[in-house]
Amino acid sequence: MAVSALATGCQPPGFFDGQNLWHEWVVNFFPRIGDSICRGMGGHADGGPPNWLIYLVLGFLGSLIVVNIAALGVPFVVLLERKLLGRFQNRIGPNRVGPFGLLQPVADALKLMTKEDITPAAADKIVFALAPLAFAIPIILMFAPIPWADHASLANLDIGILWVIAVTTAAEAGIFMAGWSSNNKYSLFGAMRAVALLVSYEIPLVLSLLGVVLLAGTLNLSEIVLDQRFAPNILWQPLGFFVFIIAVSAELNRAPFDQLEAESELVSGFHTEYSGMKWAMVQLGEYAALIGFSAIIATLFLSGWKGPLWIPGYIWLVTKMAFILCAFIWVRATIPRMRIDQIMAFGWKFLLPLSIINIFATAAEVIAFPDALPYWLIPINIAFAGACVVGMAKLLGFQPKTRKIVIPGRPVIGDDTPGRIVPLMRGGN
Amino acid sequence: MYGEGILKGLGVTLSYLFKKPVTVQYPEEKAPHYPRFRGYEFVWYEDRCTGCASCAKYCPLGTIKIVTNPELQPNVGNKYGLEIFDIDTGRCMFCGLCVEACPYDALFMGSGFERATYTRRSMMVHIDELRLADKQPSAFARPHLHGVEFGERTSLTSPEAGR
Numbered sequence: 397m398a399v400s401a402l403a404t405g406c407q408p409p410g411f412f413d414g415q416n417l418w419h420e421w422v423v424n425f426f427p428r429i430g431d432s433i434c435r436g437m438g439g440h441a442d443g444g445p446p447n448w449l450i451y452l453v454l455g456f457l458g459s460l461i462v463v464n465i466a467a468l469g470v471p472f473v474v475l476l477e478r479k480l481l482g483r484f485q486n487r488i489g490p491n492r493v494g495p496f497g498l499l500q501p502v503a504d505a506l507k508l509m510t511k512e513d514i515t516p517a518a519a520d521k522i523v524f525a526l527a528p529l530a531f532a533i534p535i536i537l538m539f540a541p542i543p544w545a546d547h548a549s550l551a552n553l554d555i556g557i558l559w560v561i562a563v564t565t566a567a568e569a570g571i572f573m574a575g576w577s578s579n580n581k582y583s584l585f586g587a588m589r590a591v592a593l594l595v596s597y598e599i600p601l602v603l604s605l606l607g608v609v610l611l612a613g614t615l616n617l618s619e620i621v622l623d624q625r626f627a628p629n630i631l632w633q634p635l636g637f638f639v640f641i642i643a644v645s646a647e648l649n650r651a652p653f654d655q656l657e658a659e660s661e662l663v664s665g666f667h668t669e670y671s672g673m674k675w676a677m678v679q680l681g682e683y684a685a686l687i688g689f690s691a692i693i694a695t696l697f698l699s700g701w702k703g704p705l706w707i708p709g710y711i712w713l714v715t716k717m718a719f720i721l722c723a724f725i726w727v728r729a730t731i732p733r734m735r736i737d738q739i740m741a742f743g744w745k746f747l748l749p750l751s752i753i754n755i756f757a758t759a760a761e762v763i764a765f766p767d768a769l770p771y772w773l774i775p776i777n778i779a780f781a782g783a784c785v786v787g788m789a790k791l792l793g794f795q796p797k798t799r800k801i802v803i804p805g806r807p808v809i810g811d812d813t814p815g816r817i818v819p820l821m822r823g824g825n
Numbered sequence: 826m827y828g829e830g831i832l833k834g835l836g837v838t839l840s841y842l843f844k845k846p847v848t849v850q851y852p853e854e855k856a857p858h859y860p861r862f863r864g865y866e867f868v869w870y871e872d873r874c875t876g877c878a879s880c881a882k883y884c885p886l887g888t889i890k891i892v893t894n895p896e897l898q899p900n901v902g903n904k905y906g907l908e909i910f911d912i913d914t915g916r917c918m919f920c921g922l923c924v925e926a927c928p929y930d931a932l933f934m935g936s937g938f939e940r941a942t943y944t945r946r947s948m949m950v951h952i953d954e955l956r957l958a959d960k961q962p963s964a965f966a967r968p969h970l971h972g973v974e975f976g977e978r979t980s981l982t983s984p985e986a987g988r
Contacts, residue, residue, distance in 0.1 A: 480842075483842050486844065487847075488848045488850075726835065730834045730838045
């Protein structure tokens with residue numbers, strides 16, 4: 397059984413013995429809690445409760461903690477996003493409810509709970525009601541293998557990354573269910589775009605992960621964090637990080653890839669018809685995915701819960717997640733929405749070749765230095781990543797060309813060029 | 826360079842993050858307005874008004890009602906005392922002709938604009954309200970009165986303004 401509820405449940409005797417420093421307690425908070433509960437229940441001794449009961453209780457408590465991190469974190473991430481978006485756009489942001497608007501999530505939650513839950517008359521009622529759940533629940537499942545500290549993941553899965561990719565991809569089914577069952581053409585547009593985005597961006601996402609997997613030699617997230625003991629993976633894998641963070645922002649349907657809920661054209665895309673708690677579930681899923689993927693990025697590329705100072709691992713992880721969240725919000729505040737054909741071209745022609753190049757380069761490095769990569773590879777890798785990005789852009793013609801447009805009509809006297817040169821925009825003028 | 830535009834844009838938004846927001850929190854703080862800004866109210870100086878009723882004559886909609894009584898202020902020279910000076914702002918179109926017509930600079934448009942009410946009746950401005958109102962005259966129709974310095978308002982309310 398691969399499940400290790402709150403670390404490994406009962407530790408063997410001697411694991412914690414002889415170290416009663418409060419600091420050690422704080423650092424190993426989650427395993428300590430699990431150990432204490434296990435011992436309090438009688439442990440594995442004869443006459444105590446059966447092992448499956450201990451695992452059940454520990455698993456339930458751990459799930460409670462992690463699900464609440466996801467569900468209670470969402471309103472505050474929404475508040476952070478609104479505040480930061482406001483400041484990025486020279487506004488103030490929400491500041492009416494409570495000091496500095498800190499109670500805004502509470503007000504939002506109360507509003508959503510008291511709102512009327514409308515189901516359109518023409519909707520497919522059962523699918524319409526199930527879609528938010530089908531969207532939100534897989535996203536929350538994604539939090540299971542994330543290591544919050546040493547020995548502190550809810551489920552120490554050997555296929556951690558595969559699990560994350562699988563459940564987040566399953567959430568797209570919820571989006572399509574929502575768009576289809578709303579019986580609204582704009583919702584359906586949003587759902588179709590979601591599926592198109594998924595197909596385009598899931599492939600570079602997974603392929604850019606493979607570099608990290610090659611370096612660590614495992615899919616287990618805890619092992620991947622432990623493998624980054626010399627330097628975070630972003631230094632060995634700059635190209636992979638570049639592709640991964642772009643593919644993740646497409647996977648999360650965030651700007652500049654938020655075509656499927658483009659407010660100005662599709663109202664809100666697939667969740668146009670939702671209101672009240674169903675809408676809240678959709679929102680929960682979206683922002684929980686944001687939190688979860690920022691944890692995944694921190695784990696894979698920024699050495700997760702490990703940090704240079706003696707600060708507990710979960711605090712390091714949350715700090716890195718906050719940085720990544722702020723970066724996502726910054727990008728959202730800056731870059732305008734791309735057109736759907738631009739998004740498709742970007743995914744298939746630009747990101748996919750880059751991720752494949754990254755796999756082969758990483759594989760060559762791992763074969764050349766099977767024990768550990770030398771430090772002098774870091775600048776080479778960064779230069780290689782930059783060269784790859786620029787070269788791919790040059791190869792694909794991601795620069796404005798010029799073309800001559802001949803304006804029909806009577807030639808102007810004295811003007812011997814019957815046309816004018818205008819810059820050719822990508823996608824045609 | 827590739828991606829230069831994106832980096833530039835990111836720099837612009839990042840610089841906004843450290844600037845003071847331009848938002849004015851309206852009910853608590855109010856943006857300054859210029860002296861010629863014309864709001865939705867009237868400012869009336871009783872000591873300058875002679876009760877000549879030019880404003881009432883020039884009003885195209887007849888929203889001003891004036892009733893004078895010479896016995897109210899018998900000792901103040903060629904001046905009538907006013908019993909009623911009512912302006913029906915519910916029917917007023919704020920054309921400002923009354924202000925232009927006033928020969929003694931007794932009537933001004935005001936700078937206030939927060940006059941939303943729930944009933945039509947309460948849009949009638951009575952003489953007592955005009956007497957007690959917080960006087961913030963606008964320099965509309967009398968631009969020569971707000972002084973050389975733009976933004977200076979003292980000359981509007983100075984004693985020599987009307988005479």
